Amino acid sequence: MSYIHRRQALKLLALAAGSAACSASLSARTLSAAQTPRIARDDEAFLDDLIRQGCLYFWEQGHPATGQVLDRSRNDLNGARDPRRMASIAATGFGLTALCIADHRGYVPYSQVVDRVRTTLDWHLNHLPEVHGFFYHFSDVETGRRWRRSELSSIDTSILLCGIQTARAYFADARIQSLAQQLYERVDWPWMLNDGQAFAMGWFPDSGFIPGRWSHYCELMMIYLLAIGSPTHPVSPEHWNSFTRPVIDYAGMSFIGGNDPIFTHQYSHAWFDFRHKRDGYADYFANSRVATRAHKAFCLSMPKWYSNNYWGITASDSIHGYTVWGGPPSRGLIDGTVVPSAAAGSLPFLPGECLSVLRSLRAKYPQAWGRYGFLDAFHPSANWYNPDVLGIDLGISVLMAENLRSELVWQTFMRNPEADRAMRLVGFHPDSLA
Numbered sequence: 001m002s003y004i005h006r007r008q009a010l011k012l013l014a015l016a017a018g019s020a021a022c023s024a025s026l027s028a029r030t031l032s033a034a035q036t037p038r039i040a041r042d043d044e045a046f047l048d049d050l051i052r053q054g055c056l057y058f059w060e061q062g063h064p065a066t067g068q069v070l071d072r073s074r075n076d077l078n079g080a081r082d083p084r085r086m087a088s089i090a091a092t093g094f095g096l097t098a099l100c101i102a103d104h105r106g107y108v109p110y111s112q113v114v115d116r117v118r119t120t121l122d123w124h125l126n127h128l129p130e131v132h133g134f135f136y137h138f139s140d141v142e143t144g145r146r147w148r149r150s151e152l153s154s155i156d157t158s159i160l161l162c163g164i165q166t167a168r169a170y171f172a173d174a175r176i177q178s179l180a181q182q183l184y185e186r187v188d189w190p191w192m193l194n195d196g197q198a199f200a201m202g203w204f205p206d207s208g209f210i211p212g213r214w215s216h217y218c219e220l221m222m223i224y225l226l227a228i229g230s231p232t233h234p235v236s237p238e239h240w241n242s243f244t245r246p247v248i249d250y251a252g253m254s255f256i257g258g259n260d261p262i263f264t265h266q267y268s269h270a271w272f273d274f275r276h277k278r279d280g281y282a283d284y285f286a287n288s289r290v291a292t293r294a295h296k297a298f299c300l301s302m303p304k305w306y307s308n309n310y311w312g313i314t315a316s317d318s319i320h321g322y323t324v325w326g327g328p329p330s331r332g333l334i335d336g337t338v339v340p341s342a343a344a345g346s347l348p349f350l351p352g353e354c355l356s357v358l359r360s361l362r363a364k365y366p367q368a369w370g371r372y373g374f375l376d377a378f379h380p381s382a383n384w385y386n387p388d389v390l391g392i393d394l395g396i397s398v399l400m401a402e403n404l405r406s407e408l409v410w411q412t413f414m415r416n417p418e419a420d421r422a423m424r425l426v427g428f429h430p431d432s433l434a
Helices: 002-013 026-031 041-060 089-105 110-126 154-170 174-186 189-193 221-229 237-241 284-300 340-344 351-364 391-406 408-413 417-425
Strands: 072-074 086-088 138-140 202-204 247-250 253-256 388-390
Touching: 041 089, 041 351, 041 391, 086 089, 089 110, 089 154, 089 391, 089 408, 110 154, 110 174, 154 174, 154 221, 154 408, 189 221, 221 237, 221 417, 247 284, 253 284, 340 351, 340 391, 388 391, 391 408
Parallel strands: none
Antiparallel strands: 072 388, 086 138, 247 253
């Protein structure tokens, strides 16, 4: 099961390792000065396919009566909803953003998109079980009932809220804006601190808070910024200093990161626009560029499996089940599997290199492309092609592809005054080196 293995593994291990906070390296700040290349016509056509078919997943695998989006689906369906019933609130957050993109691109009629967004927000405000405004990680797509023993999740609720706030800013619709604002204002962020400085990773109704905390740099920035910007239940901006920023050195490159897959350098960047700005620690967009470049170099250090036209590993399905793998540093038993969302989620950071590998993967392995675009993962040498797509991996691919193409998600989300205010409160300012 996708994200529960991705983050439960990290949550329950409580990866709090890391050095004291430190400034971003010179290499990260220097890379931020590079100019994003113009998108060639054939690259534009590829991106349109990737985005359009990814948006189709969120439309077809979103329940019309609840708006909840399935955690995963087969990639060979012909428009039917996958019979599995486990919905993911993170996938729903990506899905709400994808609906904005679908309307912007004209993939789905406006009236249908607006109706689905209203339904989704109303369901989550008035019907889906919540505690202090936080939602369970997984739920039944039709009933909203908590799925088995899934946790009340701080990160997954934050991903959902990013989608909610994107819809709030995108649609000039009073009902959508009201529902979205109520959902955001209901969240009791101080409660999730659990009397600590760093946010708890989650909560179980029978045992209380998960011991692990969001205490080292990863995809966590959205949690802190949403909480600090809250107009009703904010936390102090001082909590921005509550997570460590350990530095990784690899092949002459230095960047802030942890022993986590590459998706941790992507998720907060899908909505919050960190370009050309820095806080007292780093230029985080430049940092993700270096992390992506280091990840490519890490893959290419294993020439038995990877090459310039075949690279990219992040938490995903595998022949042996769901796997949290990546690097640097090396994590998991890497076996030559490639995960397209590793490069797709980094498209704004290294456009040329990520577009090149993605287009090569599609051209060389047509069986890895289906109704919703790329399969979640595949291993051609082992003749293994995952039949599924995962909502969160499609989501980061779609959002980052659209950000590269038009900056739509960044420009829309940052119109929320709470987002800009939170970034200013924690000390973001223009980066003179960017």
